[in-house]
Amino acid sequence: MTADRLHLVRHGEVHNPRRILYGRLPGYGLSADGRRMARQSATYVHGLGRAIGGLVASPLQRTRESAEPFTELLGMDPVIDERVIEPTNVFEGKRMSRAMANPANWRYLARPEIPSWGEPYARIVARMEEAMRDVWTRTESGDVVIVSHQLPIWVTHLAVAGLPTRHDPRRRRCALSSVTSFELVGDVWRETDYAEPASTAGAVDVGAV
Numbered sequence: 001m002t003a004d005r006l007h008l009v010r011h012g013e014v015h016n017p018r019r020i021l022y023g024r025l026p027g028y029g030l031s032a033d034g035r036r037m038a039r040q041s042a043t044y045v046h047g048l049g050r051a052i053g054g055l056v057a058s059p060l061q062r063t064r065e066s067a068e069p070f071t072e073l074l075g076m077d078p079v080i081d082e083r084v085i086e087p088t089n090v091f092e093g094k095r096m097s098r099a100m101a102n103p104a105n106w107r108y109l110a111r112p113e114i115p116s117w118g119e120p121y122a123r124i125v126a127r128m129e130e131a132m133r134d135v136w137t138r139t140e141s142g143d144v145v146i147v148s149h150q151l152p153i154w155v156t157h158l159a160v161a162g163l164p165t166r167h168d169p170r171r172r173r174c175a176l177s178s179v180t181s182f183e184l185v186g187d188v189w190r191e192t193d194y195a196e197p198a199s200t201a202g203a204v205d206v207g208a209v
Helices: 032-047 061-074 096-100 103-109 121-138 150-160
Strands: 006-010 052-057 143-148 179-185 188-195
Touching: 006 032, 006 121, 006 150, 032 061, 032 179, 052 061, 052 121, 061 143, 096 103, 121 143, 121 150, 121 179, 150 179, 150 188
Parallel strands: 006 143, 052 143
Antiparallel strands: 006 179, 179 188
16 A cells, blocks of 8 residues: 655745845744744645645754644654755855855856756755655555655656756745645656645745755
8 A cells, every 4th residue: 555645845934034045054943924834734734634644854944843733733743854855055044136246156057957056956856756755655545744845846846747847946836835736646746736725925935945
């Protein structure tokens, strides 16, 4: 037996008063609104009325905190998986507007299809795919929830849809605490749904790589 459906859940709003690109930096947890968003997301998944057989989270603080409402509702602790973590990025710790104003940083924009400023999209897709298949096959029944980050979720969506992974980061369809759902049909992933159950009006969402 295997899982029935897999939900990639993005973390909630992060406390980021300096509005930097925080990437994998420590100490970036959820804001009060972010905790509310995470709870709304967990309530949405729980409200689908589908049994949940597995819970996975990235090791970063914001994703572990976003998994807490799932633990409370489902009674299971997340398995921490490095493969669903935020990608690396040369602009980590910087404000993007200031970084882009510095000509010394322009060289990092030379090959956006890779991208030249961070972990290759192909590598992100590969590690997400591996993590998804692992939890899918080890879950005997029910759905699986993976709490991850915007870029890994978005490039997974693009890869499953057969689209190029090169994209404009400003146009990702992956809101805070959103839920992107998949099924494995035979040996092929198929996206089944996308939902934005959290109220995100006025949210600060500038830290994703």
